[in-house]
Amino acid sequence: xxxxxxxxxxxxxxxxxxxxxxxGFTIVPxxxxxxxxxxSLSANDxxxxxxxxxxxxSGKKEVTGAxxxxxxxxPEKQVTCSLESLQARGFxxxxxxxxxxxxxxxxxxxxxxxxKVEKWQExxxxxxxxxxxxxxxxxxxxxxxxFEQEFGRPLTPIECEQIMHWCKDxxxxxxxxxxxxxxxxxxxxxxxxxxxxILSRWARNNLRTTQEVIQYEEKHFAQRKAKKEKFPxxxxxxxxxxxxxxxxxx
Numbered sequence: 667x668x669x670x671x672x673x674x675x676x677x678x679x680x681x682x683x684x685x686x687x688x689x690g691f692t693i694v695p696x697x698x699x700x701x702x703x704x705x706s707l708s709a710n711d712x713x714x715x716x717x718x719x720x721x722x723x724s725g726k727k728e729v730t731g732a733x734x735x736x737x738x739x740x741p742e743k744q745v746t747c748s749l750e751s752l753q754a755r756g757f758x759x760x761x762x763x764x765x766x767x768x769x770x771x772x773x774x775x776x777x778x779x780x781x782k783v784e785k786w787q788e789x790x791x792x793x794x795x796x797x798x799x800x801x802x803x804x805x806x807x808x809x810x811x812x813f814e815q816e817f818g819r820p821l822t823p824i825e826c827e828q829i830m831h832w833c834k835d836x837x838x839x840x841x842x843x844x845x846x847x848x849x850x851x852x853x854x855x856x857x858x859x860x861x862x863x864i865l866s867r868w869a870r871n872n873l874r875t876t877q878e879v880i881q882y883e884e885k886h887f888a889q890r891k892a893k894k895e896k897f898p899x900x901x902x903x904x905x906x907x908x909x910x911x912x913x914x915x916x
Contacts, residue, residue, distance in 0.1 A: 692720045701774050705757070710748045713738065715757075718765050728763035768820075775820060779807045782826075786834060805840035806833055816847060817856050828858045838865055845876045 694716060702712050714734055721729045731749060735742035749765075752758045757770040783806055809829055814821055821829075832838045846864040850856065873879050 690724070692716075692723050694719060695771070695774075697774050697778065698770070701777050704777055705770070705773060708748070710740075710744065711752060711757075714745065714748050714752070715767060715770060718758075718767055729765050730763065771820065775810070776807070779810055779826070782830065783807065806830065809833070809840060809843060812844060813847060816851050825858055828862070832862075832865065836865075836869075838869075839874070841876055842868065842874065842879075845879055 731745045735745045759766040846861045
């Protein structure tokens with residue numbers, strides 16, 4: 667009873683409220699929960715992935731099976747089994763004690779893209795060749811993969827929506843979008859605003875294929891060369907090569 671009286675002098679709700687917020691929060695992606703069944707994640711698998719997120723967001727980079735087992739109050743062997751399963755399926759990668767869960771989000775991105783494509787097809791957005799649909803593949807998924815490889819990171823939802831807008835609403839071909847990406851990469855620019863500018867320029871000039879783009883550029887550069895020969899300027903060939911696409915797309 668004496669102990670309880672000594673506690674009463676503290677404002678417990680206020681202390682709890684303060685620590686509740688100062689301890690921080692763990693951000694859990696809703697898509698991870700949404701696709702957990704489709705990813706065939708067991709309850710233990712999902713709980714372990716969530717706990718890894720907790721550790722990472724708390725600043726703990728190196729996480730062991732023993733850490734997870736102790737936190738969850740389950741046998742370490744059970745945790746090891748789940749970790750090995752997740753690693754075998756490409757959901758996680760372990761390097762010097764650090765657990766990388768990028769793999770599971772890459773799988774989720776694939777399922778997300780497939781759902782978008784299926785939804786378009788159900789609503790009449792038949793923008794993909796039948797032979798590609800028969801292979802259960804799509805130019806859109808390929809575009810996502812290529813963009814992520816070139817950018818060196820996963821695409822954001824807004825970037826995915828922009829690429830889908832190019833293909834579905836405007837009607838740019840996969841070939842043309844990839845060619846625009848190539849032009850951007852050559853300039854060292856890795857954002858969709860610049861690529862959209864390239865595509866818009868091509869559309870204004872009624873360029874619909876890569877061949878038409880190449881012919882247009884050759885004509886443009888020939889005109890520039892003729893103009894420079896007529897009006898010589900102090901510029902090196904190296905500088906001209908570096909700025910090859912600047913006048914066209916900046």
